[in-house]
Structures are given as C-alpha cells and as structure tokens.
Amino acid sequence: MEIMKKPEIKFNIYKELAHFITSLGFITLRYDKRAIGESEGDPYTSGMMDLVSDITSNVKFLQNHERVDSSKIILIGHSEGCILSTIASTITPVAGIVLIAGAGTNLREPLLYQNAQVVEEVKTLKGLKGFILRLAVSEKKLQKQQDDLYNIMVNSTEDIVRFKGKKMPAKWFREHFKYTSEDILKILSNATCEILAVTGDKDAQANSNDLKSVQELGKENIKTVVIKNMDHMLKEFAGEKTVLNIMKQYKEEASKPMHFELKAILEQWLSKFNENI
Known part of the structure; x- marks a missing residue:
C-alpha cells in the first residue's frame, strides 16, 4: 500500500501559485496546514475536520476584512485540499472553488x-x-x-x-473515510458557485480520469480540464508516469516553474471574478 505524501523537497508551488494569482489583481491568503511549517498543532492528533475548520476560519477572516469583497471569495485546494475545500464550502459558502489534482474523489480512491x-x-x-x-x-x-x-x-x-x-x-x-467519493460528488453537484477542476495526465497521485465523474454531473457551473504533461507537483513532465521513481522525478524538477497551461487556465477562469475590479 502506498500512502503518497508531498515530498520533503522545497517546491514553493503554493508560493508561486499565490504570487501568480496576486499578479492577476487578487488578494491571496496562503497559510501552512496545521502542524506544518509555521502552523502549530500535532499531525497525529489533528483530524480531517480540524483542517476543514481551519479553512472556514480563514474564509470568515476574509469576509470581515475591509479590503476583501466578501461576495468574491474563492477557495483553491490542491491534493487533499480538494476534499477539504469541497467540504468547507458546505459550511461557509464561497463564490468559487478551484480543485487542483484531486477533484471529485475521497481519500481512499x-x-x-x-x-x-x-x-x-x-x-x-x-x-x-x-x-x-x-x-x-x-x-x-x-x-x-x-x-x-x-x-x-x-x-x-x-x-x-x-x-x-x-x-x-x-x-x-477515520474522518476522511466517513466520506465516499459519491458524497464528494454530491456536494459538487449541489454547489451553486463556480467550480474549476484541473488534474494533469501525468499525475501519479491523483487520477485524471476522476474528472469524468465530475464532468458527468452535467453542471454548467463546473469546468473540468485535464492538462497534458502535468504531474502532481503542477510541473511539466513529459516522461512516463511512475510511482516507484516519483521522488527522483520530483527532486529533478524542483526548480521548474508551474505548468504554463495551468497558469493560462487559471487566468482565464478567474477573469470572471475581477471584471469589476
């Protein structure tokens, strides 16, 4: 059994993502997940719903921030963050959700x-x-x-x-396993906000075929995109998809920029939110 985790290599993918979105005219709030980096907490005792609570707390913080338009708050989740953001949206409604490398599925899949x-x-x-x-x-x-x-x-x-x-x-x-993929898809189906779901076809940790289930929901507010030659670290990768050699792959590409097509898709999709900025 492989429980894949993001490697202990400094990619700065979230930093790059946040800076890119800021360059498009948005305010961004980026934080370390509980028990990671500068955030406090115990990784062994923190539950999945604790992580969801952290998201909703940050949404509420933004809703009350004088520089933020509370009607245009967007969640961006990557990997496990796709599950967390999907669930969080049922607690604190938002204007949009971006799900990168993990949309429409639970943890087990x-x-x-x-x-x-x-x-x-x-x-x-x-x-x-x-x-x-x-x-x-x-x-x-x-x-x-x-x-x-x-x-x-x-x-x-x-x-x-x-x-x-x-x-x-x-x-x-335990808290993750309470949710089936059907539960996650139902939340997406019931959502009224704009949703963008993106996964790379070279992703060895999230199956790009899962986007078919999201697309089959037939919701006009949901856009799905499979990006050619993008892996789980949001980098361009033209080689053979691998799990056994994935750490070597990630190490070799650590200095590469975020996939150019992901940036283009994000810029186009996000433009609907900053038309009046």
Whole structure:
C-alpha cells in the first residue's frame, strides 16, 4: 500500500501559485496546514475536520476584512485540499472553488489508484530489483493491506493507533473515510458557485480520469480540464508516469516553474471574478 505524501523537497508551488494569482489583481491568503511549517498543532492528533475548520476560519477572516469583497471569495485546494475545500464550502459558502489534482474523489480512491500503478510498474521492472519486488508486491497483498488499514481506522476511537508497527493518525483517517467519493460528488453537484477542476495526465497521485465523474454531473457551473504533461507537483513532465521513481522525478524538477497551461487556465477562469475590479 502506498500512502503518497508531498515530498520533503522545497517546491514553493503554493508560493508561486499565490504570487501568480496576486499578479492577476487578487488578494491571496496562503497559510501552512496545521502542524506544518509555521502552523502549530500535532499531525497525529489533528483530524480531517480540524483542517476543514481551519479553512472556514480563514474564509470568515476574509469576509470581515475591509479590503476583501466578501461576495468574491474563492477557495483553491490542491491534493487533499480538494476534499477539504469541497467540504468547507458546505459550511461557509464561497463564490468559487478551484480543485487542483484531486477533484471529485475521497481519500481512499487515490490510494487504490497509486497501488494499481505500483502493481503495473513492478510487472515490467527488470533486473534483481524487479524480481524481488514481484515476490513482495501483488495486487492481492496491497488490497489486503489497504482493507486492513481501512477497517482498523474506521473502527478506532483513539486519535492515534499503530498499524504494522507505525504510529498512524487514526482520527484523520477515520474522518476522511466517513466520506465516499459519491458524497464528494454530491456536494459538487449541489454547489451553486463556480467550480474549476484541473488534474494533469501525468499525475501519479491523483487520477485524471476522476474528472469524468465530475464532468458527468452535467453542471454548467463546473469546468473540468485535464492538462497534458502535468504531474502532481503542477510541473511539466513529459516522461512516463511512475510511482516507484516519483521522488527522483520530483527532486529533478524542483526548480521548474508551474505548468504554463495551468497558469493560462487559471487566468482565464478567474477573469470572471475581477471584471469589476
């Protein structure tokens, strides 16, 4: 089972994103997620709804800010932030939502997607490494491991549990697993605000095919875009999509700018909000 996390490499993708949006005439509020960077908190005891609460608190702060038009607040979520922003929009309504690399799905689906890629990569991996991994990795084994994780987390009552000897944030998993992909899609279907959902076709952590389910909602206020050669770190990547070598890929592209097409799509979509600025 692969629980992919954003690597410990300084990309500054959110900084670049915020500066780009500011250049378009918007005020931006960017903050470190709870227990990350300068933000306080314990990553093991913080639940998913704590992260949602942080979003809604920031929205309320902006609603009362003298320089902000409270009728034009837009949430931008990346990866897990897509789930968090979608849920947060049901608590504090906003004018728009941008969902990058993770729209229309719960937490469990990306884990299944990543596992499936690992299995396929291992099948074609050459040499001794491939031989050893084929002995250790199989679709059946990965599925059992994920099912075990799911069952332990949803039946837990503590904030922290141990899974295969590792300390795990049970509260975070438990609260995430309460939401199915159908629940997330229902929220999007019921939303009346403008929504932009974007994923790259070279994303090894979020499945760009999930956007089909979002598009099939048939909502005029929702725009979906699959960007060619964009990966999970919002960089241009023309190579083969990989999970096994993803850290090497991310390290090599750390200094690259944000994908040019993502910037163009954001600029065009956001223009509807600053027409009167």
